[in-house]
Amino acid sequence: PGNGPERYDYQSLTTGIQWPPMQGGFTRYGDVKSLVESADNRLVIMGSGDEMRLRFKVPDEPVKSGWKRDFILHSVGWDKDANLHTILGQSVEPLPFREMKSYPYPTEVYPDEELLQQDREIYHTRRQNSARFWQSLVKP
Template identity: 45%
Template sequence: DASINFALAQSRAMQVVPLHVQVRDAAGRWRTVIPDLGFPAGKNKTVIADLTGKFLSADTRVRIRTNMEIYWDRAFVAATASASPVTVTTLPPVTADLHYRGFSRMDRKGGRYGPQWYDYADVSRAPAWAPIAGAFTRYGDVLPLLDASDDMYIIFGPGDEVALQFDTAVAPPVPPGWTRDFVLYTDAWMKDADLNTAAGGTVEPLPFHGMSRYPYAADETFPGDTAHRRFIETYNTRRVGRGSYNR
């Protein structure tokens, strides 16, 4: 949350302590062996830590420390995961349609203090959040924007949905004894409209892979070559203002 992070940045009494992994040394003291374990990217996510060569003694106890409000419901060790054969098949989307859908009903998974979860079948089309002003991607076919991880991408706001279809028939048969999982790979940026989020109330400035930070300084600009200008003129034509929400 941007407001919480902003408050912590101004506090002399407390600073954010990132997730870090500790093990016992030969004297029984806890030592940090992974200083930054990262951050769970969304709800109900798995965080993986490679413990190869991390133990400092025969004591194999492990602990994870932080002062952030993170809830764990399971911890386990996979000793043979690296030995398991894996075959990766890339399936590009065959259709991609951007449209307004609305907001799925929010619930708490596992009880009152569980993570926020959403019922996709129970949707409200009424606006639920203040609009973010700027030029969004026009509705309709957006498949050409998903060809590569570049700076020509879909810009969608509260209530928008990108519906993708993949042709699994082109994937090779699953060998006997194997299982097949599907992983959706995305390359994206996200910002909310929190009052303490930098440029949170507007679409612009547009992010790009070569930027050193966001918002970037005046000496950095979004690519302005012919291809990127054509991208903006062709796709970023759905204007949304602060006073209204256009569908």
């Protein structure tokens, strides 16, 4: 309500496809800790409707009287909205990286292509079915 962030209502789910899926490899479901534990160019590639849950250990030390404990999540991410007018918006690639000067980066090179290829083979193995979306638009 109000100006707060949108929240998922798990009691009211829709299974219909809302947005056209992008082409390319999305991160498989499951443990992705190694992709998010360091400030580097590794990514969790999420599609429409995906979510990621983060767990962390709360410090054992008690909070001083009158104080309260806050947690700050600093994240760096990029968003492609699959809008037909967004440059390269129909595919997850080319993947962005922290040092890029602009996107797309025609004169720059992804900094660790070998690690990216490894992540493609291990993590970014999930595909979305674009035909299912477009067919749903013409069904009576």
